[in-house]
Amino acid sequence: MLGWSVLAPAVADVYAAEEAAVEAVAGQAVYIAHCAPCHGDNGEGFRRVYPPLADSRFFTTDLNRLPCVIRYGLRGEIEVGGVVFDQQMPGNSRLTNEDMLVLIGYLQQRWGEVEQLVDVEEWLRTCR
Numbered sequence: 001m002l003g004w005s006v007l008a009p010a011v012a013d014v015y016a017a018e019e020a021a022v023e024a025v026a027g028q029a030v031y032i033a034h035c036a037p038c039h040g041d042n043g044e045g046f047r048r049v050y051p052p053l054a055d056s057r058f059f060t061t062d063l064n065r066l067p068c069v070i071r072y073g074l075r076g077e078i079e080v081g082g083v084v085f086d087q088q089m090p091g092n093s094r095l096t097n098e099d100m101l102v103l104i105g106y107l108q109q110r111w112g113e114v115e116q117l118v119d120v121e122e123w124l125r126t127c128r
């Protein structure tokens with residue numbers, strides 16, 4: 001017979017996996033509601049108006065700037081995939097830090113690196 005000491009970690013794993021799945025669904029819902037209207041359901045972007053999100057440096061090397069971009073928006077010239085964009089992304093102050101956390105987790109999983117840790121509250125303090 002298996003003792004609890006053997007079972008417990010397995011049960012914990014199941015909970016962790018379920019929690020990750022719940023967060024992924026929540027993150028996708030935030031994306032669809034708040035980002036997809038411009039960037040597209042699959043992050044494909046739109047012409048020279050909305051940049052695509054795949055391979056965005058904000059999901060990898062500049063990940064710590066992402067909470068600022070989401071909350072305060074982005075303007076000015078940027079180059080994405082060899083195409084120059086000079087548009088304005090409005091900020092979104094309706095998203096809570098928790099919304100942002102699950103959203104960023106979703107973006108990392110889909111287009112970035114999952115290894116990097118996200119500390120939304122701390123990073124928001126660095127916004128200009």
Ligand code: HEC
Binds near residue numbers: 034054085090
């Ligand atoms: C109203 C349209 C609109 C919405 C909604 C929007 N964006 Fe943007 N986004 C833009 C525009 C326009 C730019 C380009 C800004 C520029 O030219 O400087 C941009 C740029 C970006 C960039 C940098 C470009 C790149 O591909 O690396 C990221 C990352 C980004 N948006 C993420 C998001 C996320 C995440 C959301 C949802 C919380 C979101 N955006 C919602 C319009 C939007």
